[in-house]
Amino acid sequence: MFTITTHSAQETMRCGELFSKTLKNNDIVLFEGSLGGGKTTFIKGILKGFGYKKRVLSPTFTLAREYHIKKKAIYHLDLYRLTTSDIFGSMLEDYFYPREAITLIEWGDRAESIINKFIKVEFIFLSENKRKLIFSMCPSKTSGIVSLRKCLSRKL
Numbered sequence: 001m002f003t004i005t006t007h008s009a010q011e012t013m014r015c016g017e018l019f020s021k022t023l024k025n026n027d028i029v030l031f032e033g034s035l036g037g038g039k040t041t042f043i044k045g046i047l048k049g050f051g052y053k054k055r056v057l058s059p060t061f062t063l064a065r066e067y068h069i070k071k072k073a074i075y076h077l078d079l080y081r082l083t084t085s086d087i088f089g090s091m092l093e094d095y096f097y098p099r100e101a102i103t104l105i106e107w108g109d110r111a112e113s114i115i116n117k118f119i120k121v122e123f124i125f126l127s128e129n130k131r132k133l134i135f136s137m138c139p140s141k142t143s144g145i146v147s148l149r150k151c152l153s154r155k156l
């Protein structure tokens with residue numbers, strides 16, 4: 001586990017852009033923490049990192065959005081309005097086994113008990129423009145977290 005403090009939305013986006021370089025097919029990333037913490041902002045950075053140039057909208061009402069960028073598939077989910085029992089056994093579960101794709105889940109705490117392997121980014125609201133980002137992996141994987149930290153500490 002390691003943490004990074006960002007001091008603006010731009011910095012959080014840049015962090016997401018760098019983070020995208022560490023992602024590979026079948027990865028699932030859970031985004032947790034405060035309302036307005038910066039989850040969508042970070043995901044905008046990830047999509048930018050994959051070369052997506054259009055506007056990114058939060059799937060709060062549609063629950064899921066799919067992006068297909070240069071043969072890469074990225075699924076963006078927002079589970080804010082759901083409970084774990086709403087999700088369990090629903091079609092959304094298909095996104096938890098992303099074959100040839102990457103799944104990014106806002107309010108991932110709702111699905112944490114159903115998914116057995118994930119990267120987690122937790123957002124803590126420190127002040128108006130300051131956020132603490134806590135990165136971890138489940139199951140805990142030291143080599144993975146070390147390379148993630150190296151990648152993110154570059155040019156932030």
Ligand SMILES: Nc1ncnc2c1ncn2[C@@H]1O[C@H](COP(=O)(O)OP(=O)(O)OP(=O)(O)O)[C@@H](O)[C@H]1O
Nearest residue numbers: 006007008009012035036037038039040041129131
């Ligand atoms: N350091 C920062 N990192 C991220 N966002 C920041 C930061 N400082 C200020 N902000 C502002 O905080 C807001 C974060 O909104 P965002 O939609 O990314 O949060 P969220 O966690 O997805 O919210 P929700 O819980 O509603 O899904 C934006 O308005 C952004 O400009």
Ligand SMILES: [Mg+2]
Nearest residue numbers: 039040058106
């Ligand atoms: Mg959001």
